[in-house]
Amino acid sequence: MRLPKGERTPMLEQYMGIKRRYKDAILFYRMGDFYEMFYEDAQVASEVLGLRLTSRAHGKSAKVPLAGFPYHQLDNYLTKMVDAGHRVVIVEQVEDPKLAKGLVKRDVVRIATAGTNPAAVDRDDPTSERIASLIRGEDNWGYAWANVATGEFSAGEFNDDELTFLSGQVDPVELVVPEADARVGPKPGGRTSPPMISKLVDWVWETSFARKTLVDHFGTVGLKGFGIEHLNMAVSAAGALLYYLKGNLKSEANHLTSLSHAEISGRLYMEPSTRRNLELTESLSSNPRATLFAVIDRTVTNPGRRLLYNRLLEPLADKDRIDERLDSIDELKRKLDLRERIRGLLKQAGDLQRCLAR
Numbered sequence: 001m002r003l004p005k006g007e008r009t010p011m012l013e014q015y016m017g018i019k020r021r022y023k024d025a026i027l028f029y030r031m032g033d034f035y036e037m038f039y040e041d042a043q044v045a046s047e048v049l050g051l052r053l054t055s056r057a058h059g060k061s062a063k064v065p066l067a068g069f070p071y072h073q074l075d076n077y078l079t080k081m082v083d084a085g086h087r088v089v090i091v092e093q094v095e096d097p098k099l100a101k102g103l104v105k106r107d108v109v110r111i112a113t114a115g116t117n118p119a120a121v122d123r124d125d126p127t128s129e130r131i132a133s134l135i136r137g138e139d140n141w142g143y144a145w146a147n148v149a150t151g152e153f154s155a156g157e158f159n160d161d162e163l164t165f166l167s168g169q170v171d172p173v174e175l176v177v178p179e180a181d182a183r184v185g186p187k188p189g190g191r192t193s194p195p196m197i198s199k200l201v202d203w204v205w206e207t208s209f210a211r212k213t214l215v216d217h218f219g220t221v222g223l224k225g226f227g228i229e230h231l232n233m234a235v236s237a238a239g240a241l242l243y244y245l246k247g248n249l250k251s252e253a254n255h256l257t258s259l260s261h262a263e264i265s266g267r268l269y270m271e272p273s274t275r276r277n278l279e280l281t282e283s284l285s286s287n288p289r290a291t292l293f294a295v296i297d298r299t300v301t302n303p304g305r306r307l308l309y310n311r312l313l314e315p316l317a318d319k320d321r322i323d324e325r326l327d328s329i330d331e332l333k334r335k336l337d338l339r340e341r342i343r344g345l346l347k348q349a350g351d352l353q354r355c356l357a358r
Helices: 010-021 039-049 071-083 118-122 160-170 207-218 232-249 272-278 292-296 302-313 319-334 336-349 352-357
Strands: 026-031 034-038 054-057 063-070 088-093 106-112 131-136 141-146 153-158 174-178 196-200
Touching: 010 026, 010 088, 010 106, 026 039, 026 071, 034 039, 034 071, 039 063, 039 071, 063 071, 071 088, 071 106, 071 118, 106 118, 106 232, 131 232, 141 160, 141 232, 153 160, 153 232, 174 232, 196 232, 207 232, 292 302, 319 336
Parallel strands: 026 088, 131 174, 174 196
Antiparallel strands: 026 034, 034 063, 054 063, 088 106, 131 141, 141 153
């Protein structure tokens, strides 16, 4: 039971003001050395995170349901909440409590969803937790996807059959769609768990606004250099996705430094059932060592590990590109000293992709 407005403390009034802006999310509200949740959020947190549900007096009468955890455990609890399918709004103190005159100012510093979880940046898992956007055109679909941890960003236009295969390959954990036309496209090939659906206001998808969003971000005159200048649906999907990411990350997303034009041609796209049967990255026996990836993985960096993982799932189908890759392999195979020097330098490089994403 919520307290009437006149019976709430200034702190609880501040909390309720932010909660009204994010009604469908769980608020992680910073209180000193703790993140606390109140009312229904506290009850959800108690069930999902296993936190003790207690109460505290806020105002003249009733006690308010409360749950919380120490601030240094944020990544752990944030990931648990997001993995359970919830959106989480992180509210921090934005001024020094010692300098505050009255109530400490607080504001939203990040919004965590399945595809925009800041805690995922530090995961070593080579699988990509991608976020995608989708909009329907007259004859095709505009489809874009990104990975906030690695800076991957791609977009293109596809028909129903192409989108079925591609969306199963991209396998996004979150899908952003227009608010008024929230069609999620044909069912991705072989997918068992649907992505989190996030709706975005329609004007963000307008081609002119989406184009400006992309051009302003990349500091270019146009989009010709990215290969999507003439693809209005791809521009709409990419621009809307970038707008959504910046809003959730509460940053300029400067680690998204390029946009690639995604095409079906030139790559061999396999259905998830085919990939499983070939045991490329998943074993039918659930043994992580019994996969092709586990057998051949001798990479020394996390970016290299992710690249190998994705190349196994998206093999080339263009002979010229295959020959070019084989020539590179042959050169490194013959030049042992060069190969060992490169490996030694790479070991010192660290995970540059994820460092830029932090």
